[in-house]
Amino acid sequence: MTTLPAxxxxxxxxxxxxxxxxxxxxxxxxxxxxxxxLGMVLASFAGGAGLVFYxxxxxxxxxxxxxxxxxxxxxxxxxxPAVSQLSRSSPAQGKTVGAPAQGTASDGGMPxxxxxxxxxxxxxxxxxxxxxxxxxxxxxEILLGCGLLLVAGIMIAQLLGVDVSLGTxxxxxxxxxxxxxxxxxxxxxxxxxxxxxxxADQAGGWGRLAAGLALVVAGVLVMVSGSGSWEQTWLALLAxxxxxxxxxxxxxxxxxxxxxxxxxxxxxRIRETERAEIAAHLHDSVLxxxxxxxxxxxxxxxxxxxxxxxxxxxxxxxxxxxGRESGQxxxxxxxxxxxxxxxxxxxxxxxxxxxxxxxxAHEALVQASREAMLNASRHGGGTVSVYLEASDGQAEVFIKxxxxxxxxGDVPADRLGxxxxxxxxxxxxxxxxxxxxxxDGTEVRLRLPAAELAEGKP
Amino acid sequence: MNTNPRTGANGTGTQPASTGAGRxxxxxxxxxxxxxxxxxxxxxxxxxxxxxxxxxxxxxxxxIAVIAEKRPDVVLLDVHLPGGLGGGGREVIAGSAALxxxxxxxxxxxxxxxxxxxxxxxxxxxxxxxxxISGAEITDAVHRVAGGDAVFSPRLAGFVLDAFxxxxxxxxxxxxxxxxxxxxxxxxxxxxGYSYKEVAKELFIxxxxxxxxxxxxxxxxxxxxxxxxxxxxxxxxxx
Numbered sequence: 001m002t003t004l005p006a007x008x009x010x011x012x013x014x015x016x017x018x019x020x021x022x023x024x025x026x027x028x029x030x031x032x033x034x035x036x037x038l039g040m041v042l043a044s045f046a047g048g049a050g051l052v053f054y055x056x057x058x059x060x061x062x063x064x065x066x067x068x069x070x071x072x073x074x075x076x077x078x079x080x081p082a083v084s085q086l087s088r089s090s091p092a093q094g095k096t097v098g099a100p101a102q103g104t105a106s107d108g109g110m111p112x113x114x115x116x117x118x119x120x121x122x123x124x125x126x127x128x129x130x131x132x133x134x135x136x137x138x139x140x141e142i143l144l145g146c147g148l149l150l151v152a153g154i155m156i157a158q159l160l161g162v163d164v165s166l167g168t169x170x171x172x173x174x175x176x177x178x179x180x181x182x183x184x185x186x187x188x189x190x191x192x193x194x195x196x197x198x199x200a201d202q203a204g205g206w207g208r209l210a211a212g213l214a215l216v217v218a219g220v221l222v223m224v225s226g227s228g229s230w231e232q233t234w235l236a237l238l239a240x241x242x243x244x245x246x247x248x249x250x251x252x253x254x255x256x257x258x259x260x261x262x263x264x265x266x267x268x269r270i271r272e273t274e275r276a277e278i279a280a281h282l283h284d285s286v287l288x289x290x291x292x293x294x295x296x297x298x299x300x301x302x303x304x305x306x307x308x309x310x311x312x313x314x315x316x317x318x319x320x321x322x323g324r325e326s327g328q329x330x331x332x333x334x335x336x337x338x339x340x341x342x343x344x345x346x347x348x349x350x351x352x353x354x355x356x357x358x359x360x361a362h363e364a365l366v367q368a369s370r371e372a373m374l375n376a377s378r379h380g381g382g383t384v385s386v387y388l389e390a391s392d393g394q395a396e397v398f399i400k401x402x403x404x405x406x407x408x409g410d411v412p413a414d415r416l417g418x419x420x421x422x423x424x425x426x427x428x429x430x431x432x433x434x435x436x437x438x439x440d441g442t443e444v445r446l447r448l449p450a451a452e453l454a455e456g457k458p
Numbered sequence: 459m460n461t462n463p464r465t466g467a468n469g470t471g472t473q474p475a476s477t478g479a480g481r482x483x484x485x486x487x488x489x490x491x492x493x494x495x496x497x498x499x500x501x502x503x504x505x506x507x508x509x510x511x512x513x514x515x516x517x518x519x520x521x522i523a524v525i526a527e528k529r530p531d532v533v534l535l536d537v538h539l540p541g542g543l544g545g546g547g548r549e550v551i552a553g554s555a556a557l558x559x560x561x562x563x564x565x566x567x568x569x570x571x572x573x574x575x576x577x578x579x580x581x582x583x584x585x586x587x588x589x590x591i592s593g594a595e596i597t598d599a600v601h602r603v604a605g606g607d608a609v610f611s612p613r614l615a616g617f618v619l620d621a622f623x624x625x626x627x628x629x630x631x632x633x634x635x636x637x638x639x640x641x642x643x644x645x646x647x648x649x650x651g652y653s654y655k656e657v658a659k660e661l662f663i664x665x666x667x668x669x670x671x672x673x674x675x676x677x678x679x680x681x682x683x684x685x686x687x688x689x690x691x692x693x694x695x696x697x
Contacts, residue, residue, distance in 0.1 A: 349651070351616035352616065353619040385650060387612070389646070
């Protein structure tokens, strides 16, 4: 029995045929999965030792945490995992005693709350008494105990001379096996398979359910048919099916109603969480700004600036694409524009097309753009239009204002704003800058070719 | 997107579609659709005398009724509206589809975000302006739309460039899915903050030609089945 710390903890894998025991074991021991599975099957023929071992592992070993999370697919509320962790902690301690093979490494790595109960299924138990049975604290221990008792009972009965024929044992085993296969649905795949309605999961789930049902029915059938003719059995089967159908018919509306309630409750909870988040954000941002605006109502400049800044912030929050990488060139240009807007109070409208990851040369482009925006806002005195177009070949920034314009030659030689911070900076980084000024306004055109970026010219 | 403005546009062609012809002489008849009464009255005060406000509406249902009754030249349409099936301005245009040959829609949005506006553009609006726009600018935009032209803001031009790509169309490409080299140039200049007049001067073409290019781009924006546009529309359940 090995407890090397380097080994991955013993956990049922999501790569499963039945319950992921073999692949989990293989991952833990570092053996090929095929060999483990073959060994398990072979061991099953040795008086069912493999089967018993498998069942025992199935019951005792939790699933991998990631699998549970992947199956859950929804971000749980931050409170829920803590709750499930609490309720799991005591059985987890019991496991260490019962499973010396796993050792300390596996115990430490065993994710509490991973098996059977993804965080949001814990919430499900709160909603329905039916699921609560599964939430029983020592459910696994009881199940294991029952199984062992059963085996012991059979052994004792045989010792006492009672003939427990194979003809009874096999159907009984079939019934038990079928039932456990069907119950597997209540395992962590339950929610993923049934709630999320993912086709693959659902198909697998229904397949398992059908297999379990078939096994149970076959088992019961063999048990019953042992005492009578086939004709009688068929009749009995027919009657049973009819009764079952009736029961299903009666219970179906209940089940549907229960299901809908559960869904509605989930949706309500998600909505509530979202609402709370939005309320918190609005409180922290918009309400504060509104209060500020009321206090500064006399100062038009401040009011406009506050309103613009708040609009920018709110828009960024509302329309941001969470999948997008941050810190890209467009973000930096927008940040520079926001800074200039805050500083001088004139609106700076940014339009971006395409994007690029930041490099040192891009940094220079951003700085030059910022300088140009400052000039445009300061001397143009109106709205400044900024346009960024970034492609694989190059990055271009245009900064346009509608001020009175100026001639570069008229700028005193000691004023470095344009010559150094814009033109010189762009040239040093392999780019170019052009300034076009007429009586209707000024446009600064900055261009940075990608070829220079590749060389990494400092 | 089946709200193509051209289909079914001839249902009730009672008026000749020549509202733009004598627009300099006649005042433009306008209906303002916005759920904020303060904004409606402010806008009314801002508009130039050459624009006559003949009706107002605050919800989708009211808007469709008022537009059908007044038959305005231009509808100033807020993108976000209560009522109806929740479709806002898009739903108003869809509900007034029969009038699209005589009535033009100019979308108004509190935000300049293309996400808000492309839906109404694709439903058939001839352009959009933000609510922060000045009275003179909106007057100009109304006249432009009444004359059958499109009104593009820098940000919408940026969105178009993003969605259609910045490479000019090859001959082999579906012409609806790409912009021509000239259209790209026009869009770039508009995105850079150029007015139509400045674009015309920069490219040595007439303003009329600029307007033709912009209208062509608008048509592509409305009819294109380009992947980015359909994906964008599908995400917002517009298809």
